[in-house]
Amino acid sequence: MDNAGLNSSGLVAAFGAYLLWGFLPLYLILVREVPPFEFVGWRIIWTIPVCLLLILVRNQWAQVRAAIADRRTLGWLFVSAALIGANWLIYIWAIQSNYVYAASMGYYLNPMLNVLLGTVFLAEKLSRRQWIAVAIATASIGSLLFGALSTLWITLSLAGTFGFYGLVRKQTPVGAVPGLAIESILLLVPSFAIVWWYAQTPAGPSFGQELELSLLIVLGGVVTATPLLLFAIAARKLPYSTLGFIQFLAPTIVFILGLTIFDEKLDKAELGAFILIWIAIAIFVSDLFAKRPAKAGA
Secondary structure (H helix, E strand, O other): OHHHHHHHHHHHHHHHHHHHHHOHHHHHHHOOOOOHHHHHHHHHHHHHHHHHHHHHHHOOHHHHHHHHHOHHHHHHHHHHHHHHHHHHHHHHHHHHOOOHHHHHHHHHHHHHHHHHHHHHHOOOOOOHHHHHHHHHHHHHHHHHHHHOHHHHHHHHHHHHHHHHHHHHHHOOOOOHHHHHHHHHHHOHHHHHHHHHHHHOOOOOOOOOOOHHHHHHHHHHHHHHHHHHHHHHHHHHHOOHHHHHHHOOHHHHHHHHHHHOOOOOOOOHHHHHHHHHHHHHHHHHHHHHHHOHHHHHHO
C-alpha cells in the first residue's frame, strides 16, 4: 500500500516536471520581446528567492552550507552553473527564433548521450540494444548534416550542455534545489551585469516598465525551480526505467508545439532525423523495460 502510494506520487511528480518542461515554449512566447541574454539574467535573479524559499520549507540549509564549505563541490558547481546557463541561453534563443524542432531534437538525443557519457566517464557498460540506439541516434545527426546544417549546432549544443550538466551534477554531492540555488548565486554577478547593460540601452530594461511583462519575468523563477523540484521527487520514488520513458514526454510536446502553435516548417532532413530518433528511442526504452524483471527478481 505504501509502495503504491510512493509510486503514484512519483508518477505525478514526473509527469508534472516533464509537462512543465514540455510546455515551457508557450511561456517563452509571452516573454519573446525580452532579449535572450537579458531574460537569462532575470531568470537567474528570480530563481534565487524561489530556491531559498523551497530550501527553507524543506529544511535543506545543511546541504547548502556543506556544499559551500567544500572547495571541490563548489568548484564543480561553478562548472555546472556555466553549463546550465549556456543551456538556458541557447534554448531560449532557439525558441524565440522559431528553431523549435532543433531544440526538441536536442532533448530527444539527451538520454542516449547520458548513457554514452556514462560509458566514457563513469566506466558504465552499454547493452547491445543501447549501442544500437546510440548508433541510430548518431545516424539521425547525419541526416541533419544534409538538410539542416545551419541549426545542427542548436541540437548538439543543447544535448551537450545538458548532458555534461547532468554528468557533473551526478558527481556533485548536493541536492537538486540546493544545487540550483548555489549555481544561481554563482551566476548572480554576471546576471546583474547583463541586466544593467540592457538598462543602459535606449529601450531600457524589460523589467519594471510594464506590469504584465514584469510579472511574467518574475514568474521565470517559479518556472525554473518548480519542475526541478518535481523531478527530484520523482527520481527518488521511481525506477530509472520508468523515469527514462517519461522524460521523452517533454521533447514530444515541444515537437507538437512546433507543428501547431509555432507553425514551423518541417523539411525532409528534419523529418528523417526525427523518424530515426524515434526508432532509437523505441529500442532504448525497450532495453530499459527489459531490465526491470531481472532487477525485481534479484
